[in-house]
Amino acid sequence: MPLSSLLHVYPLFAAIGAALGICGFSIGRNLASHPDVRINKADRQAGYLENFKEGEQYYQNALRKFVDGRTPHIFPGLNESLGSSK
Numbered sequence: 001m002p003l004s005s006l007l008h009v010y011p012l013f014a015a016i017g018a019a020l021g022i023c024g025f026s027i028g029r030n031l032a033s034h035p036d037v038r039i040n041k042a043d044r045q046a047g048y049l050e051n052f053k054e055g056e057q058y059y060q061n062a063l064r065k066f067v068d069g070r071t072p073h074i075f076p077g078l079n080e081s082l083g084s085s086k
Contacts, residue, residue, distance in 0.1 A: 033058060034058060035051065035054045035055045035058055
């Protein structure tokens with residue numbers, strides 16, 4: 001089977017690879033830093049944790065701080081030029 005016949009499959013592989021990468025990053029981040037995930041036995045035996053400061057730090061991550069206060073538009077200039085009434 002020549003390589004030229006498989007070229008239409010590469011975008012599918014790229015999309016699936018990107019999705020797996022995002023999924024792996026999300027799972028790794030949650031396992032490593034989520035306050036409710038307890039992997040070792042001592043933490044699991046602790047029961048309900050009331051460490052609200054740790055939960056607040058997890059919620060206020062760097063991406064949320066970066067995006068906070070920005071307009072939620074992808075193309076704000078285009079939205080203003082097409083949507084504004086003059």
